[in-house]
Amino acid sequence: MNKTLLTLVLSLSCMITTAKDVVLTSPGGQVVVTLNDEGGKLSYNVRYQGAQILEDSPLGIVTDRLDLTKGLTIENATDPQTVERAYELRTIKQRHVSVAYRQAVLTVAGDGGKMEMEWMVSDRDVAYRYRLLPVRRRDETLVAVVRSEASGFTLPQGTTTFLCPQSLPMTGFARTAPSYETNYTLDDQMGKNGWGQGYSFPCLFKTPSQGGSEEALWLLISETGVDGSYCASRLLNDHDGCYKIGFPQEGECNGIGSVTPAISLPGYTPWRTLTVGTLKNIVETTVANDLVEPKYEASKEYTYGKGSWSWIIGMDASCNYDEQCRYIDFSAQMGYRSVLVDAWWDKQIGYERMEQLAAYGRSKGVGLFLWYNSNGHWNDAPQTPKGIMDNSRLRRKEMAWMRRNGILGIKVDFFGGDKQPMMQLYEDILSDANDYGLQVIFHGCTLPRGWERMYPNYVASEAVLASENLHFSQGMCDAEARNACTHTFIRNTVGSMDFGGSTLNKYYGADNKHGSQRRTSDVFALATAVLFQSSVQHFAMAPNNLTDAPSWAIDFMKQVPTTWDEIRFIDGYPGRYAIIARRHGEKWFVAGINAEEQPLKKTISLPMITAGSQLKVYSDDAKLQGSVKTMKLNRKKQMTVDISCNGGIVIECRM
Secondary structure: OOHHHHHHHHHHOEEEOOOOEEEEEOOOOOEEEEEEOHHHOOEEEEEEOOEEEEEEEEOOEEEOOOEEOOOOEEEEEOOOEEEEEEEEOOOOOOOEEEEEEEEEEEEEEEOOEEEEEEEEEOOOEEEEEEEEOOEEOOOEEOEEEEEEEOOEEEOOOOOEEEEEEOOOOOOOHHHOOOOOOOOOEEEEEOOOOOOOOOEEEEEEEEEOOOOOOOOOEEEEEEEEOOOOOOOOOEEEEEEOOEEEEEOOOOOHHHHOOOOOOEEEOOEEOOEEEEEEEOHHHHHHOOHHHHOOOOOOOOOOOOOOEEEEEOHHHHOHHHOOHHHHHHHHHHHHHHOOOEEEEOOOHHHHOOHHHHHHHHHHHHHOOOEEEEEEEOOOOOOOOOOOOOOOOOOHHHHHHHHHHHHHOOOOEEEEEOOOOOOHHHHHHHHHHHHHHHHOOOEEEEOOOOOOOOHHHHOOOEEEEOOOOOOHHHHHOHHHHHOHHHHHHHHOOOHHHHOOEOOOOOOOOOEOOOOOOOOOEOOOOHHHHHHHHHHOOOOEEEOOOOOOHHHHOOHHHHHHHHHOOOOOOEEEEEEEEOOOEEEEEEEEOOEEEEEEEEOOOOOEEEEEEOOOOOOOOEEEEEEEOOOOOEEEEEEEOOOOOEEEEEEOOOOEEEEEEEO
């Protein structure tokens, strides 16, 4: 290749314009990342379609042997390569994924040592990670403790935030915080630091419009590829519009364990990810799974589907043999795959009768998920079974018993924080469970970070203020629509969310007459069954719904899928309203909900559906009374939807 041609190629993709700058452009030219080592400081910025979406932001890392945040020089940038990430994964929003990234590796020198930085840039995502190298001084150092990261994100002035404050450790119920269970603050100003401890991932920002454009741009910050070789992180406000990566809090895990991760060298940090552009990019991104690989093969072909769950309506008292038999019968009538048996089953049912219950379930074609406490020394949660999942010998013995009795999976609750030993526990539970053919759901836990692809038997995590809060608090019922319109754009964009919602009860009580009162409509409940993504869904349905809920709602909840082949963003705004479409096989489901006080009236386009197709439409009237009707899609492939406050709409159609 001649010198002129080489210069042209580099200018289009990844170039060192002086000894200082490196420019990396996405395959379609939508995203441009510029890196700079001016003044010995490594920084980067990001543009989307020419608009500045991230200003000069710091990079670097400090270990116990090296300070790679100052005196830095970019020594080399590899020729960029276009890398196609193509894979199939049944348990995420997009079954068949094919995304093109531009990849480059930088070698950075400083403080007597070197590191590498790997960058991946698609037309909607930016990701980077550090590769720490052995330190060669007197002797070769092959291990390191990472003291801190300078990794930062500087937002333009006027940016607003959509963030989930992190709790102080060892607070809340039985000192189980932080567990990613706080309310989001929406459309807030920058410069805050949550409740003093920063924010839980993912973190959403809206930048001001630029260059006369009326459309604001969005930025979602998160991380992926976190396993037992590192800790999970949070986002801290450094100053004004600059946020940075923060390690766990000292008090997590009852103060036991370091907040700083230790790694072997050479070794990688997790990926820091940014999804940029429109809300369509935010909702449809698959970056969390694009950049990771499976850690082991599935021990069997895992299956997915719907289930029921007595605890959300009946609480602890419902965890008895007779009530669980009633829920097994209910699941069988609904055509559901499973029943989740919650806390205290070892005391209130017992192991011998649990074997009988599992056998009864099998006779009805219904399997069981069993609840476990993760403890451990890290909080005061008293619920049992406990003292099993934190011990490899006892855990594997218990899992062997589960396999003998045909148990489908486990729900493990009440974890202790984000320190590296806790990440190792998550990984150990998943790995052992796979050995025994068990699926795993986590609650009271951290955010999943690429785990659907990394761990084939992983199902979902809570990591959100989930449905139990609707039972406990009328205030949460009053805010249900607002929160649901938030999760669609933030929490559920990066990983499966075990919310446990979609109830058709009017009240969160066993008699459906007492308890906190649901404010949302039945159609809203149907819509969230589509909006909230998890391959295994234990809905808050109850046996009484067979007689006290509308037949059309029951029929929908019998057949709604839990796995999806495709997702399309239609319209919405975090905390206000959300309309998205999901495809399962040859059928599209378009779901919308509204949290605004005024009715929402929108003309939406459905380009993926053939004009003239017959649509089945579930909708509410002004009093939130639902009904179902059929209509045809017009020649423009558009339709007008009306959604009342706390109401919903669902549209079904074959391709």
